[in-house]
Amino acid sequence: MTEIGGATRVYALLGDPIAQVRAPGLLNPVLARRGTDAVLVPVHAPPADLTQVVRGLQRVANLDGMLVTVPHKAAALDLADRASDRARLAGSANALRREPDGTWTADTFDGDGFVRGLAGAGHHPRGRRACVVGAGGAGSAIAVALLDAGVAHLHLSDTDPDRLETLRRRLSAAYPGRVGATARPRLADADLAVNATPLGLRPDDPPPFAVAELPAHAVVADIIMTPAETLLLAQARARGLRAHPGEPMLAHQIDAYLDFFGL
Amino acid sequence: MTEIGGATRVYALLGDPIAQVRAPGLLNPVLARRGTDAVLVPVHAPPADLTQVVRGLQRVANLDGMLVTVPHKAAALDLADRASDRARLAGSANALRREPDGTWTADTFDGDGFVRGLAGAGHHPRGRRACVVGAGGAGSAIAVALLDAGVAHLHLSDTDPDRLETLRRRLSAAYPGRVGATARPRLADADLAVNATPLGLRPDDPPPFAVAELPAHAVVADIIMTPAETLLLAQARARGLRAHPGEPMLAHQIDAYLDFFGL
Known part of the structure; x- marks a missing residue:
């Protein structure tokens, strides 16, 4: 996979538990094959700490997005500034993206x-x-x-x-x-x-x-x-x-x- | 370097700017050679956001430590629960470690x-x-x-x-x-x-x-x-x-x- 350096862009995958998640093992090799200097990192966020963890990560200037898994998908919707129609209808989000103006958009791909x-x-x-x-x-x-x-x-x-x-x-x-x-x-x-x-x-x-x-x-x-x-x-x-x-x-x-x- | 999976332990390197940092490129290959399932990730934390970023990261259950570089070394000392004598004397820390009880210890190796x-x-x-x-x-x-x-x-x-x-x-x-x-x-x-x-x-x-x-x-x-x-x-x-x-x-x-x- 890609060597991580100071210029590497960071994506976080939030869940609880976290050890079972498969997305880093699937996505990072794709990024490496494409020569994209970015990495998806597992982030174990207990439910009581989710808001504090996400609010902290949203201030990290080289972190461009988050994926969200069990049990945070409903809560994640409320931590974005806007959401797709399907995410609002589902009441659930599994991806958050930083926009150029620093706001966050939620969608769900599940x-x-x-x-x-x-x-x-x-x-x-x-x-x-x-x-x-x-x-x-x-x-x-x-x-x-x-x-x-x-x-x-x-x-x-x-x-x-x-x-x-x-x-x-x-x-x-x-x-x-x-x-x-x-x-x-x-x-x-x-x-x-x-x-x-x-x-x-x-x-x-x-x-x-x-x-x-x-x-x-x-x-x-x-x-x-x-x-x-x-x-x-x-x-x-x-x-x-x-x-x-x-x-x-x-x-x-x-x-x-x-x-x-x-x- | 090590493939990142759900069980990978995470370390963060905080700085502003961040693109120039060398520690991930030096430390990650050492971890991979040792077969240690852990990774050091660059975290670009603007000074005004440092406290919120660190407080968020301290709640991440699979994040065991942080390295700290310019311009956050003095501020990092105040974000730990205790510090080594040399770090207190310098008024500066470049490493923070989570203890088994969830508190944080600071030291400086610069x-x-x-x-x-x-x-x-x-x-x-x-x-x-x-x-x-x-x-x-x-x-x-x-x-x-x-x-x-x-x-x-x-x-x-x-x-x-x-x-x-x-x-x-x-x-x-x-x-x-x-x-x-x-x-x-x-x-x-x-x-x-x-x-x-x-x-x-x-x-x-x-x-x-x-x-x-x-x-x-x-x-x-x-x-x-x-x-x-x-x-x-x-x-x-x-x-x-x-x-x-x-x-x-x-x-x-x-x-x-x-x-x-x-x-």
């Missing part, structure tokens, strides 16, 4: 990356019924992108009723008649079920939902990237369902990040 | 690195008369180290009378009878003259002092590392004086940094 990855694996969601489990930052962005990609119906679930209702109301207004929400996932008639919770990051996590409740033709998608084979995906495969891992969502975002940051 | 580099080039300062121009962070640390190394007399100069008098008083108390200070450098009887100002970093900077006033046997040392051959050193060589560049000061600090950070 949803677009997820849908591109899904379509690339032969599972285009158009006309399908989708169930997204987890209405946090990634889940919200994926829900928006699935609706934009033409799902017939989108069902949301989350254990936090306030968060769920806030997102349901915003999406129902933008996509009338196509959005439902309940605390428990509605799996029985789902063509596609997506884990958008952090469950699966830790070895002792329970599965985020019961694959036994899905129809036999369903696709089960996970956004967890580390481990590549989560308990959920293993259970889906064991039942004969099609399993779609987390990696393609990120891989399909790399070019979008480079465009967004002007790299 | 002076020690400078004296080791000077001695390594055959110019041991013991028994000599030294003139240090610039009573900022690096100059203060170098003054302390020269006194500890046994200079017969140390003369300080600086264009800021308050800063100069504060340092003179502190050093005179610790090393009675060996310290003098005036606004203009006292060069006529100096065996060693040290530029410890930032003059020379920018191509149109004037020389920090007049080499014509030095005796013919004097050694002229510069702490500027970029460019390697400053106007001051070129003028010294043109007069037939011995010229000592900035690089050895940093090179002799690398092992001290690694020890300090436990790397």
